[in-house]
Structures are given as structure tokens and as C-alpha cells.
Amino acid sequence: xxxxxxxxxxxxxxxxxxxxxxxxxxxxxxxxxxxxCFTCNKNLLAVKNIGKSLSSKGFAVLRFDFTGLGxxxxxxxDTNFSGNVEDLVAAAxxxxxxYKAPSLxxxxxxxxxxxxxxxxxxxxxxxxxxxxxxxxxxxxxxxxKSSIEEIKSEGLATVNLSGxxxxxxxxxxxxxxxxxxxxxxxRLRKPLLIMHSPLDLTVGIKNxxxxxxxxxxxxxxxxxxxxxxxxxxxxxxxxxxxVIAGWAERYLEIPKSAPLKTQHxxxxxxxxxxxxxxxxxxxxxxxxxxxxxxxxxxxxxPSPYELVSAGLSACTAMTIQxxxxxxxxxxxxxxxxxxxxKTHAQDCEDCESPSSKIDTFDREIKLIGDLDQxxxxxxxxxxxxxxxxxxxxxxxxxxxxxxxxxA
Numbered sequence: 001x002x003x004x005x006x007x008x009x010x011x012x013x014x015x016x017x018x019x020x021x022x023x024x025x026x027x028x029x030x031x032x033x034x035x036x037c038f039t040c041n042k043n044l045l046a047v048k049n050i051g052k053s054l055s056s057k058g059f060a061v062l063r064f065d066f067t068g069l070g071x072x073x074x075x076x077x078d079t080n081f082s083g084n085v086e087d088l089v090a091a092a093x094x095x096x097x098x099y100k101a102p103s104l105x106x107x108x109x110x111x112x113x114x115x116x117x118x119x120x121x122x123x124x125x126x127x128x129x130x131x132x133x134x135x136x137x138x139x140x141x142x143x144x145k146s147s148i149e150e151i152k153s154e155g156l157a158t159v160n161l162s163g164x165x166x167x168x169x170x171x172x173x174x175x176x177x178x179x180x181x182x183x184x185x186x187r188l189r190k191p192l193l194i195m196h197s198p199l200d201l202t203v204g205i206k207n208x209x210x211x212x213x214x215x216x217x218x219x220x221x222x223x224x225x226x227x228x229x230x231x232x233x234x235x236x237x238x239x240x241x242x243v244i245a246g247w248a249e250r251y252l253e254i255p256k257s258a259p260l261k262t263q264h265x266x267x268x269x270x271x272x273x274x275x276x277x278x279x280x281x282x283x284x285x286x287x288x289x290x291x292x293x294x295x296x297x298x299x300x301x302p303s304p305y306e307l308v309s310a311g312l313s314a315c316t317a318m319t320i321q322x323x324x325x326x327x328x329x330x331x332x333x334x335x336x337x338x339x340x341x342k343t344h345a346q347d348c349e350d351c352e353s354p355s356s357k358i359d360t361f362d363r364e365i366k367l368i369g370d371l372d373q374x375x376x377x378x379x380x381x382x383x384x385x386x387x388x389x390x391x392x393x394x395x396x397x398x399x400x401x402x403x404x405x406x407a
Contacts (some may be wrong), residue, residue, distance in 0.1 A: 002026050003271060008094035010067055010074070011086045017041060017071035018064025020099075021051045023286060024269040024279040028060035029098070029254045032104040033091050035084070035111030035118075036063065037132075037230070038140055039166055041070035046231035046240075047108065052300075053241025056279055056286045058254070060099070064091055077156065077167035080175035081114065081137045088118035096124065102250050103127065106244060109203060109229065113137050113181050116192075116211075120184055127251040129193040129244045132229050134203050135210035137176045144168060182214035191218045191251045195240055202229035220247060238300055245290070309338040312361055315388035323382045329375055335366040336383075361392070377406070 002022040007015050018351025019042060022028055034056055036047055042063040051061040066084050068076030088105070095102050100122035107115035119125045134140065141148060147168065150157040156169040185192070192215045196208035212221055222243055227236035228333045268289065276297035278289040290309060291297030302310060315334040319406070325332035342357040365383060367376060383389070 002269065006038045006064075006098075008090060010072075010083075011075070012067075014067060014073040016064050016067065016087060016090065018062055021055045021061045021063070023058045023060065024267050024281045028055075028100075029058045030060070030104060030248070030252050031095050031100050031102045031210070032059050032061045032106060033088060033095070033115075034061055034063040035088055035103045035105070035107035035114050036066070037077075037109030037111055039069065040108075040111075040268045041065045042232070044108075045234070046237035047232075049234055049237035050106065050241035050244070052274075052277065052279070052288070052306045053238050054245050056288050057242075057245040059104070059245065059248075059285050062091060062095060062102070064228070069280050074379065077169055080172045081110070081179060082175050083110070083139075084114045085121070086278075087120050088114060088400050092118075092122045096101075103249050104129070104244075106134060108231075109133060110137065112139055113179075114279045116181060116188065117179065117184055119190055120188060125190065127191040127193070127248050128188070129195065129247070130211065131231070131240055132197065132200055132203050133207065133211065134181075135207040135214075136181045139203065139207065140176060141173065144173075148173070182210065185211055185214040186216065189216055191220075193220045193222065193244060195222045195224055195243070197224040197227040197229070199226055200224075200229045212325070218251070222247075234298060234300075241266070273300070304399070305340040309340050309361060311390065312336075312363065312386075312388045313338045315386040316363065316365065316383050319386035320367075320379055320383060324369075324379070329371060331379075332367040333368040333369060333370065335368075337364045337366070338362065 004020045004022065006018050006020050008018075010016050014353050022172050022229045034047055034051060036042060036044055041309070042049075042065050047063050051063055054061050064087075065072035066087050067074035068078070068079050102122065103124060105115035105119050105122070105125050106129045107113065108131045110133075112130030113136070115128055115130065116133075119128045144151065144159055147157040147159045151168055151170055151173060156167055158165050159168050194208050194211055197204055198205045208221060212219060224231070224236060224240065227233065230238040231240060265283060267281045276291040276295075277300050280287045280289050280301070288301030289304060290299055290301040291303050292299050316336045319333050320334045322333060339362045341360055341362070363383070365380065367379065371379070
């Protein structure tokens with residue numbers, strides 16, 4: 001991915017700070033704004049994982065700190081829910097002026113409620129997704145229940161949320177109580193995806209039901225099973241991002257065959273902070289590559305050698321079917337199972353010692369169809385003639401040069 005630090009002004013002229021995550025080729029097909037949860041910030045792990053999942057599918061994702069949080073200017077105690085909505089509108093204006101108007105809004109928790117209100121004010125938005133969102137902003141008051149009376153009587157109170165102290169003023173509560181999310185959702189008339197965990201102890205699953213009932217079709221609900229409210233387990237946030245990307249394709253304009261924005265067929269991009277999780281653009285397709293957890297990776301995608309094995313398996317299957325069709329043989333299905341390892345060399349005249357090991361691809365082929373033994377034997381011979389197989393056996397070269405950075 002390409003990660004850019006961006007800044008823009010809110011309604012009050014204060015500077016908000018965000019990160020714009022671009023796909024590996026730097027040419028997104030759609031822009032997305034992500035709204036984080038109450039008192040969270042743009043760097044929450046779940047937010048970053050969802051952004052990576054979307055950018056791997058060609059989206060650009062803007063995640064930023066609301067006023068008074070993270071790196072953004074302003075005092076949190078002077079903000080309110082309406083201010084969060086206005087921040088989202090400001091973010092949309094920034095994208096429209098500098099890049100392209102956003103077509104998708106995603107919100108987590110109270111950010112989910114905020115994107116529903118904001119979508120009503122951003123004409124370019126064509127779809128909205130919420131994750132663990134309350135059915136009304138006033139739901140946040142239960143997080144402040146021990147201080148509600150103090151806030152109402154004294155005008156403000158210091159509240160400890162997730163180990164941090166925040167000053168909450170009465171105007172924040174008053175603003176929450178003035179908002180009706182069901183009415184806004186009913187008026188919205190834009191595709192809505194509601195994601196929620198039935199085990200969410202912070203915002204109960206009943207909230208998802210209430211939003212769903214209020215909204216008009218097209219609307220969808222996806223259960224996040226055993227996820228917690230903050231999607232602390234990486235697999236939950238990655239899953240959420242992938243589901244949103246797939247769902248949104250039905251409602252957004254996405255080129256079916258975008259031209260390759262590189263001189264090469266494949267591009268890979270890896271930031272210092274991402275471990276082994278690598279953004280890939282393979283032809284016109286986006287994906288992730290990674291290493292297994294046992295090797296220190298996140299297992300978010302196939303490993304480099306698994307990708308090589310995948311190429312051999314796919315090429316073998318294609319070659320066999322192409323040959324069988326030409327011969328008019330009955331091959332209803334072909335499965336090719338391939339694994340890579342280094343094994344002790346067999347029949348290697350040039351091995352320096354008996355303990356030498358060579359790169360080995362173990363390939364097993366399963367054929368379904370009405371074939372005699374002679375046909376099966378011939379198909380095994382043809383498998384060895386697939387182009388990738390021949391490339392692996394031929395002498396190859398890799399010519400490497402350094403590209404100048406555009407940053």
C-alpha cells in the first residue's frame with residue numbers, strides 16, 4: 001500500500017490529521033472514509049486492518065482523528081456528536097477537492113451512527129457500512145452512567161474511558177439527545193450494510209436490529225459471530241474489511257478490467273510497520289501476501305512460495321484441460337495439489353554431498369472422467385509440459401534495478 005499523511009480543516013478551522021491508504025498501484029477505483037469509535041483514534045488496530053483489506057481490493061481509505069483526539073487539533077471537551085458528523089463532511093470535501101469525492105462511508109461504534117447522519121449530507125456517498133453501531137447516539141450515555149448526574153448538575157465531569165480521562169460537558173449529552181438515528185436511516189435511501197457481533201457487550205445486538213428495521217432496502221446484515229466490540233482479534237477486522245469490499249462492489253462503479261498502472265505484471269508494496277503483510281497487485285487483481293503465524297506473519301494471505309506453487313497448480317490444470325478438450329477426452333474435472341519444500345536430492349549427479357537439498361515441488365493430480373490408463377499416463381506427461389513447469393526447469397534470470405522514489 002501507499003500511506004500518505006494528510007491534513008484538512010474542520011468547520012471551525014482547526015486542523016484534522018489523517019492517513020490516506022492507497023492501493024499498491026496508487027490508482028484507487030473508489031474513495032472511502034472511515035469513522036472511528038467514541039474516544040478512539042485513526043490508529044486503532046481494527047481500523048488499520050479494515051483499511052488494508054479495502055486497499056488490497058483497490059479502494060483508497062481515509063482514516064482520521066476526530067476533533068480533539070489523536071493528532072487533530074481542538075479540545076475534546078468542547079466537541080459533540082454533531083461535530084463528528086461535521087468532521088466527516090469536511091473530510092469528504094477534502095477528498096473531493098484533492099482527490100475524488102468519497103462513495104463509501106464506514107463507521108465503527110459511535111462512528112457508525114455518525115456515518116449514517118453524514119451520508120445524508122454528502123451527495124457523492126452511494127453506500128454505508130456500520131460495525132457495532134448503536135441504534136441511537138444517546139446510547140453512549142451508558143458509558144458515562146456513573147457521571148451522568150455530575151455532568152447534568154455541574155455542567156461537566158471527568159470520565160475515565162478505556163484507561164484515559166476525558167472531560168465530558170453537558171452540551172455533549174444534550175446534542176446526543178437531539179439526534180434520532182432511526183428517522184435518519186429511514187430517510188437515507190442508500191444501500192446499508194450492518195455488521196454486529198451477537199456477543200458485543202458494549203453495544204448490544206439489539207441495536208443492529210433496530211437500525212435494520214428503520215432502514216429501507218437495499219440493506220444487509222452480517223453477524224461478526226464471536227468478535228468483541230473493538231474487533232481485537234485481527235481475523236475479525238480483516239474479515240469485516242473483506243466483506244465490506246465485496247458487498248460494496250454491488251453498489252459502486254468499479255472498472256471490470258482496470259489497466260495495469262505499472263510497467264510490470266505484478267507489484268508488491270510493504271511498509272516498515274506491516275511485518276510480512278504485503279499489498280499485491282497481480283495483473284488487474286488485488287490481494288495480500290503474508291507469512292504464516294509460525295514464521296512471524298499474520299497469515300493474511302499466501303506466502304511467496306505458496307504463490308509460486310499456486311502458479312504451478314493453476315498452469316498444470318489449464319494445460320491438462322486444454323489438451324483434453326483438443327483430444328475430446330472426458331476430463332470433467334482436474335485437481336492439482338502442490339507443495340513446496342527443500343528435500344534431499346535424488347539422482348543428482350552434481351550434488352556436492354549426500355546431504356545436499358534441492359528445491360522440490362510435490363505435485364499430485366486428480367482426474368475425474370471416463371479415462372483409460374493410456375490416457376491417464378499421457379496426461380501426466382502433458383502436465384510436465386505446462387509453461388510454468390518448464391520455466392521452473394529452465395535456466396532463468398532476474399534483472400533488478402532501483403526505481404527512483406516519487407515521494
